[in-house]
Structures are given as structure tokens and as C-alpha cells.
Amino acid sequence: MPSEKAPPHVVFLPLGAPEAGASLQSWLYESLRRAILGGRLPTGSKLPSTRAMAEHYSLARGTVQAAYQQLLSEGYLQARTGSGTRVSEVLPDPTLNAGYVRRKVVPVQEEKRSAPETPWLKRLDEIVPIFSRRTLPSGLRPFFPHRGDINAFPIDLWRKLHTQQLRSSRLSMLLDSDPAGLPELREAIASYLAIARGVQVSPERILVLSSVQQGLDICLRLLAPGDSQVWMEDPGYPGARQLMDISGVRRVDVPVDRFGMQVEEGMRQAPAARLAYVTPSRQAPLGGELSPARRLALLKWAAEQGSYIFEDDYDSEYRFIAKPIPALRSMPAAEHSVILAGTFSKLLFPSVRLAYLVLPEHLLESFTRASALMSRHANSLAQAVLADFIHEGHFDRHVRRMRKIYASRAEAFAEAAHRHWQGLIEVPEIRAGMDIACQLQVESEQDAFTRLQAAGIDTIPLSRYCVNTRAAGLVMGFAPYEERTIEDAAKAVALALRG
Template sequence: MAAPSLVLDASTGAPLHAQLAEALRGAILAGRLAPGTRLSSTRALAEQLDVSRNTVLNAFARLLAEGYLVGHTGSGTYVARELPERLLAVRHAPAAPTPARHVDPRALSKRGAAVASVPPLAAPAEGMAPGRMAFRMGVPALDAFPSELWGRLLHNRWQRSWRDLLSHIPAAGHLPLRRAVADYLATARGVRCVPEQVLIVNGTQQALSLTAQVLLDVGDAAWVEDPGYSPAHGALIAAGATRVPVPVDAEGLDVEAGLRLAPHARLAIVTPAHQFPLGVVMSERRRRALLAWAAREEAWVLEDDYDSEFRYVGRPPPALQGLTAEARVLYTGTFSKVLSPALRLGYLVVPESLVDAFSTARVFVDRHSASLEQAVLTDFITQGHFSRHVRRMRVLYAARQEALVEAARRELRGLVDVSPLHTGMHLVGWLPEGVDDRAASAKAAQAGLQAFALSAFQLQGRPRGALLLGYACVPEEELAEGVSRLARALR
């Protein structure tokens, strides 16, 4: 053939074989090399371009592998008659009218319609900074994420074991990570478990869903804190369970109230170390009463320990799961609130008698969590980086909480009452009696702030209005600006 005009430039730094492959590909797609055209031999093309024959061989090998060229033994190399673009793209049908967004109620099951009616926690609107939006909750300090270190660990892990990481792993998760999590929980939270009891999941929500699916039958009652973590309700509804809202006071979940409302419930979902959203710690008396109820009724407790790493005064209370050897407790935590919500890795510790059932159920959800992220996280923990990161974040979050409290005292007097807490990543800002917290939340949203209304997490009753103010992901100067904007919005 007469080769099309091909220009290679060694000064660009790009490999010559890659330049040649791209030039030939461009000529094929532009039609300068028609389908079925026989190419010059590699030796002749190398002489024409004044490059080594290996350069041409590598370029041809790439285009053969991608389907732009075909080789015929004893005949030569030809432009493919069917190009990859035609084989990978569908023929576009005439544009149809855009269907209405209305969903026919008959298209959903009753359970599906109920799940779809549960409002999820709102994410920032498109175009708004996702990580530093005052006063967004549940997001760690992404500006303090150890990105360079994580990148090195990622690179090193890929270089060492990429072949293994491209295959399936056990549904329960990467065993070295399960060992690391078990060791960490035993030391930091007093959890009693062996690595085989740890399941790696895609965050707390998947742990909630698996628990509801495996342990509850349709119609079974489940205690939920009121106010409490609303995404848990979606998991219960999807399992066909009946939610029983149990009030929360200064001692945490009111176990006596739960006994009056549904003494034979099958499950209780609680946040004892730092109740969401009020921030109270469950008392020792309530903890013992909850465990006694579970043992007596052969019920289960799901302990959501979502942000216990961040305690600023004194030692944290030990996990419910570790209080007695026979505790009927499943324990869940997440790395999303410690490192990044994009990581989507958490853990669920189940009693030994449930390990096989949960591992099997996990297969039918999504097989397993991403292998590469699990391997990198294992290195991050076992090399000591995780504990150092948590220590740094405790100092940072304590300073940010103090900055929020001080700014609120200066600018929100008479509008929002904000007091410090010893733990967590958000504070409760109490509104004056009679003020509608949903209206206040809407005013904050108009000012570009995300301050959830406390009543949005309440199933029964209308408590005193309050706004939930996250501080972990927002630098101190931006917290001060956020408080100023909130004050203007509420006035």
C-alpha cells in the first residue's frame, strides 16, 4: 500500500509505537485507509518512517488486539472490514417522545412503594461543593484526607498483587482486612469477635439491609429510636417489618417504653455510644435492660457505632456487643465517616451462629465489596496509618466544634442555642419554643446551607424544633461564614 501521511515526533515524550498506532487508527476512522486495505509490511513501513521494526510491530500488535487490523498468515495485515466502533455501538432508533416521570402505582409492589416513600438524606445540589457544605452531616474532613499516602499504598498494592485483585474474593471480605478490623475493634471498642465473625460490607446501610433480610419475617416488629436514623427505616420496610418508634431521652433508648409498645419485637436498632441525632450516650442501666430483653425474648440488637472514633473528653463507653459473652448483638461500623464517603466500606460483626447465613445472603446482594479498596485499606490499617489519622481527626474536629460553638454564641443568640458535646461530628442547635424547624431548615437551604430539621428524623410527636449542624467537613473560617449566613437567613 501507499501509507497515508504519518508524522512521528520523538520530542513529545510519547512512545513512538503509541504515536504510530494512534496515527494509523485515525487514518482508518477518517477513511484514508479503507476497510480491507492491505498494509505495507512492518519492515517496509519501518524503513519509510525511519524507525525500528519493533516500533511498527508494537503498533500493529496494539491495533490487532483492538480489532482495527486483522492478520492473514502468508498474506499480510489488513484494515478490518468491521471496525470496533460499529461492533460496540447500537444503531440509534428515531427519538421517541420523553415519557412522563409519573410512575403508575400498579408498577410497584406495596413494599416497593413504601420503600420509595422513605425520604433519603439529601445530598448537596448539583454544582455545590460536596465535601465542605456547612453544615453537612456525616462527612469527614476531606480536606485532611491523606491523599498522597493513599495513592502510594494504592500503587504499591496494585504492583504487588493486581492479578489476585482482578478475581472474586470471599463474600465475607478480604480476610487480612477482617483480621485487622477484629484487632482494632477489640482494642478500641471492646468488641468480642474473631476475624471469621467480621463481614466487610458497603457501609452501614448494607449492614442494616442484610440484618433485616436475614433476621426478620414479614410483619415482625423492630424497635427504632425516635428520633433516629431514618435510612434504617427503608431497610426495615424493604424486609416487610413493622417499625416501632421508641422514644429517646437523656439516657438513650427508653427500654421500658419499648416493652410497653412491643415487648415481643424481634430486633432493636440502636446507636448507644452517640445517639443519632440527639448525641446522648445510653446509660449503663438502659444497656443492661436492653441486653436482658434481647436474651429473654430471643431477639436481636443491631448496634450502629457510626462515629465512636471521635470522642474528645474521657474514654468511650465499651460497645454493647462486648458487655457479655452471650450478647445477642450484631455490631456495625463504617470507614465512610472516618476516611471518605466514597470509600463505601464498613463492617458487620455477627454472632458465630449467624456467620454462614450472613455470608450466603451477602452473595445474593452484590457478591463482595471492591477487592482493591479492601486490600489498600488493610495496608492503611496494619501499617499504623489508620490510628494516626483518627488521632489527627480528633484534634481537628474538636477545634472545629469549638469554632462552631463560639461563632454560634456570637451570632445566633436568641435564634439557635448550640452547646458542645464530648463526641461526634455534629451538634444540635435548639430553636426557640414554637419555631418550626422545617421552615428554618428551608431558610438555611435558600442560603446555601444544609441544616437538617430534627423533626425530619421523628416518627411520632413534634418535639422542640432544632437544626442539626455538622462541622467535621468544614474548615473553621467557613464555619464562621456559615454561621453568619444562617443568622441572616433566620432573622
């Protein structure tokens, strides 16, 4: 029986044992042929040398050479000088009666199966994630929103810090880490929140995750069981709405105006809701701030009902008119009811995939256990690099620099809109962020969106953020685009919509 032990650095298909009475040459030939026809050896894949194959299966080299030669002569393999023996790109008809085939190879019919009809899967069929291959543009065309300028990120510095973490004296960083997050990063986040967001919190109250979406998922699982009611901003971030829909909660769409979520309307529709999702520092996508009166009303409602507030603080640092306003979580009455969520994907670059929750003390243990069960822990190497990036002052310098760049581009966007979009698109004052919800002054939102796409301009229709009908609009980004690009794209927008 052939040996199943492979030499180092060589990968071989498990071919099984030869049948009784079959020659080793016939067994090897038939096994390789079935692997090729069945796709286990894809077209173009390289086979081991005859010497390596013989050593691996304890065969005579002449036996392997004979099997290879038969497959070459029938067109299953091809040999080229310098590239070895590979599976042919175009295979012969598998029904041909090859010389060493002792029985007809009958293709196995795969059993047709469908996914079980679970409630989760039924709801999933009706949802297309806002950020997916079907919805994301392939390039970086103006004016797609929700993106920063990755070209302005200090990548050489990040690479240096990354390399430092991979020194032999620090290789423990490659092991599993604390499910709550690296202590050094939690300390850095706590210091940052105290200065930038007015939130005084101990590092032990911070849970590091891969995304805000993951944090909201845990909230829905632990705090809104069954058919609990959950407040959602309308218009609001589609990713949060879709997560609510897939979780099975009863979503309550609370209208938003220029002062943020209409808290009184939420209390009228669902006074006993278990959770409220809000973006109080910069409403997504309209851009307003939750007024002081509504902040107090929201906190009072949560305290009286024993409910929770999920504060998505997604890009509050990029404020141009004045200093960033404090987080809702910074208010004295917020400690026991507000879960503050922040992300570094907006402040650094999307693929860093690091975010955090600031949790009430009584939720910390259960949330940490849930996170550990669902994903073990966030990338510990990236956490260590980010901790150094913050502690050494690079993070603060980067954010301040990007705030100036984005403010300049926001001004260029507004000026270009004023020059070219009169009677087409109304752009409100841009006070913060990386994008803006603009009001269309043409008849059809879908027609405008289609015309702009054909002209090389990417946007997101405002209707995708809404449940209830609002005036036609487009959410347009400006942060990744230099002033010259903004000007040229603004002209293209005008030409497309006037044409």
C-alpha cells in the same frame, strides 16, 4: 453477506444483513440513517473511517464513501478536518424523502408501560432516600451534617498503598475474593476493635460489606421475616427507618431522651419484637449515650425474647470529652444477641464504601451466603489497601489527628454560636461526633431552614429524623469547616434568622 467480525479496538454497530435485491450502498446508507434517527448513533458521535468501515463489512471503499457522501449531503453527518466524520448536532427533518430511501421510515411507537404493582414498589414510591440527588446539597456549604474533612485525609499515602497493590506480583487482588472479606482486613478490624471498642472477637466472626445499610438490609431479610416488629429510635437515623419501611416490617418507634433509647417503652409497645436498631455510643442525631442501666435492660430483653440488637457504631471514635466508651457488643451478655456494625466511610472518606459486621457465631454462615448472593463481595482492592493502612499504623494516626481537629472545630462552633445566636439557636455541649442537634428558639423550623438555605447555609431539620413531634431544631455539622469559615457562617446564620 457482510462480515460481522470487527478489527481490534474498533466498535461498530451491528447493522444486520442486506435485504434481497438491495445494493450494498443502499443497505449501508439506510442502516446508518436509521441508527442516527433512532438514537443508536447519538448526535456528535464519531463514525469509523471509510477504510475501517469497508474492512469491517467486507465492502468496497468506494461503496462506503458513496453512502457517507449521501448522508453528508442530506445533513445527517458532518466532516471536519482533524475530527473525522461525526453525526450532526442538528438533524434534518426525518420525513424528508432522501435519495436512497426505498421505503418510508415510520418511527416505532414505544409501548407505554408502568412498573408492576408489587408491595416493594408501592412502598418505594413513598420514600425519598435521605442521601440522594434530591436531598444532598451540591457543594460543601456550612453547616451540612454527617460529613468529615476529606481535605485532611492523607491521600498521597493512600495512593502509594494503592499503587503497591497493583504491582504485577499482586495482580491476584483484581480477582474475586472471599465473600466474607479479605482475611488480612478482617484481622486488622479485629485488632482495631479490641483496642478501640473493647470488643474481643476472632477475625472469622467479621463480615466485610460495602455499607452499614447493606448489613441492616441483610438483618431485616434474615431475622425479621414477614410483618415482624422492629424497634427503631425516635428520633433516629432516617436511612435505617426507610430501610425498615421498604422491607415491610412493622416499625415500632421507641422514644429517645438524653440517656438513649427508652428500653422500657420499647418493651411496653412491642415485647416480642425480633430486632432493635440502636446507636448506643452516640445516639443519632441527639448525641447522647445509652445509659448503663438501659444497656443491661436491652441485653436482658434480647436474651429472654431470643431477639437481636443491631448496634450501629457509626462515629464512636470521634469523642472529645473522654476516651470512647466501649461498644455494647463488648459486654459479656452481648455475644449471642448483638450484631455490631461499623463503617470506614466516616473515619476515612465516604466513597471508600467499606463497612463490617461482627456477628454471633450461629449467624455467620447465613449472613455470608446472603452477602455473597446479593453483592458477591466488597471491593477487594480497596480492602487490601485499607488492611495495609491499618496494619502499618496510619489508620490510628489519622483517627487521632482528626479527633483533635474536630474537637477544635467543635469548640469554635460552640463559641461562635454563643457570640452570635443568642435567642435564635441553642447549641448543647458537643461531646463527640461531626455534628450536633441544635434547638431552635424561633417559631418555625421550616421557615428557619428556608431562610438559611437562601443565605447559603445548609442544615437538616430535626423533624426529618422524627416520627413523633419534638421541639423545632436543626442538625448542623462542623467537622469539614475551618474556624474562619465557621465564624463567617455563624454571622450569616444570625443575619438570616434576625432579618
